[in-house]
Each structure stands twice: as C-alpha cells, then as structure tokens.
Amino acid sequence: MSSFRTLDDLPAEQRVLVRLDLNSPVEDGVVQDNRRFSRHAETVAELAEDGHRVALMAHQGRPGRDTFVSLEQHADILAEHAGADVDFVGDTFGDEALGAVRGLDAGDVLLLENTRMTDDELPEKEPEEHADSDFVRTLAPEFDAYVNDAYSAAHRKHASLVGFPLRLPSYAGRVMETEYEANTAIAEREFDGDVTMVVGGTKATDVIGVMEALDGKVDRFLLGGVAGELFLRAAGYPVGEDVDTELFDEQWDANEETIRSVLDERREQVTLASDLAYEDAEDERAEVDVDDIVEKTQAFLDIGSGTVADYEPAIRDSEAVFVKGALGVFEDERFSVGTVGVLEAIADTDCFSVVGGGDTSRAITMYGMSEDDFSHVSIAGGAYIRALTGEPLPAVELLIRSAEREA
Template sequence: MKPVDFKKIGSKRVLLRVDINSDVQNGKVIDSPRIRQAAETIKLFKKAKAKVTVIAHQGNPGKRDFVSLKKHAELISKITKIEFVRDITGSRAEVKIKNLKPGRALLLENLRFNEDEIKNPSRKNSLAKLAEFFDIYVNDAFSVCHRPHASMTLLPKILPSFAGPNLEKEVASIKKIRLKNSLYILGGGKPESNVKLLSKKKIIAAGFFGQMILIARGFKLGYQEKFLRKNALISKSWNSFMRFLRKNAKHVMVPVDFAINVSGRRHEVLLNDFPQKFRIDDIGTRSIELFKKEISRAPSIYMKGPVGYASNRTFAKGTIEILKAVSNSRAFSVVGGGQLSEAIRKYRISKDGFGHISLSGGALLNFVAGEKLPGLEALG
C-alpha cells in the first residue's frame, strides 16, 4: 500500500474515492464529520494542482437515505469549492472530467445509483470505464474498505493506486491497537458486530451489548429485555444469541448499575434492584468508576460506540466520563464510529489525548479483529 505523494501530483488526473455517507432526515442530508474530513482531503489535492474527480456513495437502494450527492457537494463547497455532476459514466461526466482544470474538483453522482457498484466488481463492470479518464486512483475511504464493491476493488486494479492521507493514518493507528494487553470498550446499538472481538482478553461491554450479556447470564432487566428483543440488531434468533454469549462472554466486564429513563429524568438503579419497568438509557455512576479504573491501567484502548444514549445530555454522562477517562489516560487510544466522534464534538471533549479518532464503523471493527479488508487488499 503506497501513500499518495502530494509533491508528485502535479496536474495529474486523480480519481479520489471518499466516504461522505451521512444521515438523511426528512429528505435533508445532515452535515457530518465525514463530509468535513473529505473536504479537507479534496482541498489538499486542489492545492497540489491535481485535476481531482471525487466518487462516493450515499445510503442503500430502497432506503430513505438513498439520495443524490448534490447536497453533499453544497456542504463540501462550504469548505472547498467542488462542482457536482449528475452523472457517473455517461457523456456528461466524460465531458466534465476531460475539461477539468488543474486545482479544480468534481463530485460525480451517487455510485450506488449504478447497480454495478455493488453487483459486479469485475472488469466487465460499467464503472471500469471511469479508469480511461484518470492517471491514478486514490482510496481515502477506510470506512468502506470492508465492502468488496467496484469502486473499492476493481478500479485500483486497473489504475496505479495509492492510499489517501486519512486511510494511511487510520491503518497506522489501528495497528498499534492490535496488542495482547489492549482494553476493548464495546458499546453502541449493534451488539452482534462486537462478537468478533470476544477472543480479546480485556473487554468492557456496555450499551446493548453489555445488557444482552447480562441477560445471557440470567439477570432479569424487565422492560429493557422486551425493548432489546424488538430493537437490537441481531441476525440470529434471540435464544441462539443468548446461548452464544453465555458460552463466549464469560470473561467480559459488564455494568453493575444503570440509569433508567423515568419520564425523561435520570434515575440510577443497581443491577440487583432490577427488573425495572423503565428503559435503560445509560450506565450508572458505579459502573463509570469501575470502568475508569480499568482504563487507567490499560497500555492501549479501543473504544467502539457510546455506552448510553449520548445524543441526550441527561443520559450522556457515561459516554462523556468514559471518553474523558480514555483521553486523560496514558494509553494510546483509538475511538471509533460517528456517534463517538459527534459526542466528542458536541460535549467539547479535548481531542488532544486520543491517539486517533476514527469515523469508521464496520471496517474498523473488522480490521481490529484481524480480518482482511477487500479495499486494502486491492491497494496491494
């Protein structure tokens, strides 16, 4: 994997793959750290006088977030000017790409509007035509590297390919986490993805994951169990997932108290005082202090996902305190996922103490777990 050298870019025609996939609310694309990060990368290529054409995706076919990248271009342009082209491989895109001046940038339409992006990562793919118009391909979308899609695996095989600055930094940082004594703090709302790391020695489980481990161990949480059965994202049946956790998560540290939501008010309850008829929205004070002790002893830390509903200030206490503890520790740390990145920004937690703040989700988790990522493999 070769890093891109901005000193040698000159007026090269650059095909830049980024990740600007963002939340869409009521049809409106919400500005996100990913968009801002991509804009800074685009600015670097423009400064180097490259002719840069940016490709990216948004959402999944059939979903409400499956929209055009036109609004993304407008948000990027608040940081660095970019022209949107409502085309990918057609004549309109071809003309714009051929006429692009050094130091200028284009953003093509949502890659997933072309079915070949997902369905046909072979040289017969219609997206392969893009390679005709460029000198080099640059992948700066680490968060999509776990997807074997055409823009991630086919194009870098056709063109001379390089790693973008953010991708290079992600890989270097994550390699430091793959140590025997690292502490893994696993939260968020996708418990099944966390099982890939159960082979690790030191794990703290919070969020839905921690709650489900407690249920697997025989604790009765009351209303929260009904809530998890309905809302937890697991592909297995509930009973089979419980059996799996009972067998494989014996060594995992879990919360000893929780904050329940009583008509919007925070009320902390010890684990032994469950079941409760209210939803769990955060870990409690005793759990926070218990986890902070483990954090203070760790040589390196990987944190994935908030430990509670971090978007709500009343129930963000656990996430804020754990993030501050990680930031203030001597450990090299990688904090992963958009929710944690947003919590750091929203609650003004100092970024200086973190080794790396990643916007990646699935790709980061897979790489930390030791799996090969198709997007990285394609870069060589």
C-alpha cells in the same frame, strides 16, 4: 507498516480519480454535515493545492432508501470544508460526466453523481468483473491515477472501490492511510501494558463477534449498552430482554452461546455494569444496583455512575483503549453519563486511544470534548469492526495489489 502507496508517492500533475466516503445522515432530504466531510476535505485540498485535476466519486444511501439522494448538496458542504470550489455534475460516467472531467484544469475539483446511481456499482462481484464493467472501462482511461480515501467503505466489493485499482496506478488518500494504521493497531501492534476495549451500542452481534475474535489481544472488556445487558442476563440478572424495544431478544438468541462461552472462559477479563440508569415516573434519571433488580419493567438507558467510577481506574491503568459503541443513549443528556464519563476518562490519560463508530464518535463533539485528546477518532462503522477482528478489507487489498503490480 502499510504496504500500499500514499499521496507521497503520487507523481505530479496527474488526472486523479478519487473515491471518498461521504455517506451521511439525511433528514427531510437535507444532508447532514459530519466528520466525513471535514476529514476528506483535507485529502481533496491537498490534491487541488498540488495542482492535480481532481474528479471525486462517492456514494449516498442505497436504492430504495430515503437516504438515497443526489450528491449535489455534498459538493457544497465539501467545498466549505476544503476552502476550494467543488463543482458537481449530475452524471456518473455518461457524456455529461466525461465532458466535465475533460474540462478540468490543474487544481480543479469535480464531484461526480452518487456511484450507486449506476447499476454497475453495487453488485458484490470479484474485482476482475468490476474492472470489466462499463462504468470502470469508460471512466478509467480519462485518468492517470486512482486514489482511494474511502476507508469506511473499504469492506464493500463495489466497482468504484475494487474495479479501478485493476486499471489504474492506485494510492491511498490521507484518510485511508490514518484510519488503516489506527484501526489495525489492536491486531497488529504489541502494547507494553494492558489493552482495554469499551464495548457498547446497539449492534450487540457485531461487538460480541469482536470480543470473541480479540481473544488474547485484549486484557479487559468494559461493557455497556445492549451487549452489556445481554452479558448481565447470561450472568443471571433479570435484564437483557425487550420491554417496548426490539433490541434484545433477537440478539440474545443469536449470541447466547457465544456470550456464555466468553463468560465461562474469560470471566476475569469481562467487567459488567454494577448499576444501570432508567427514566423514573418524573422523567428524571434514576439508578439502580443490578443486585436490586427483581424484574425488568422498563428500558435501561445508561450504565450507572457507580459503574463509571468502576471503569475509570481500569482506563487509567491501560496502555491502549479501543471504544466500540456508546454505553448509553447519550443523545439524551440524562443518559450521557456513562458514555461521556468513560470518554472523558480516556481523554484524561495519555494512553493510545481509538474511538470508533459513527454514532459513538458523535458524542465527542456533542459534549464539547476535543478530538485531539484521543489518538484517533474513526469515521468508520463496518470497516472498523472488520479491522478490529483482523478481517481483510477488499478495497485495501486492491491498493496493496496495485502497489505490488507497479513495484
């Protein structure tokens, strides 16, 4: 299906420059382990075991943010998952980095410093301009091949993602390969039965855009989270407004027209929550039917159990289910009923299933579900959204161009 080359095509004994996406939550300066490490570790271990000399590039945070830190801790976490040593050099492409790269032996792995610490990385430029930057022109001649495994950053036109494939024969890593195939399935594959999309989370603008773009590809949308409340508002219920939050009003203004047109044109495809959950005066979970809500006086933090029961048969009857966004604030166990109930219903079927979004996929681990019960659990956020809508990903395009050039 994909028209880029993969590690199966990589010649032996290469000096490989590999782009990973290890961008992670950072709490009080401590980098938090997550799925991105365990997934990329497989690509890294394979390259090392095959005897290549491996230099890794990755980014963390953005300049000016608390999460903008060195990759020193990332090297240790990655090493643990890969079961191999991962050396670290605190330099991106200066003399220190070049010295460490030249010192690599077969099977060695080295992580270079945060790519966003060089000024050449971040400007959104055309690939040709990036390929001409000092960063790319200095590092590329040290390598025989470039491997991009950073599917979750593939929507960015940054030097380490789009510059190197113009200078080196380029290949997709294992994460890139699997993510690409699973996430484009909704746009590319024909399913015999119904395709269902579960839509929730806080980024309503993103998911409403997906709903609009997937007209014709999805038979049924099951709604929750912020988008779910905005749709209820459009359907005439007194919800979907901010009460001590900043999640609703702005996104309502930005999306009201689209929401109304989706409801007007495709009402039968959109299933709205029939009940919602909130925190009562005793700090317990309480539920209310949407028909009984007179005024929104406090936040709704989950879909209700009646809604979960409505959604389960729809999931059971589906051929494919795609998830984007959690149906409630699942991080608080009291409000995990919707997200966990729907994920468990998906896990119980043998439909083709993809769970996307960094936050949402965390619920699988948090509540003891097994990743193996889903066809694919994506580690991508923005790139997943773009894949669902069929928008091309610049870094993937460059891998395809490299394959065409070398053919």
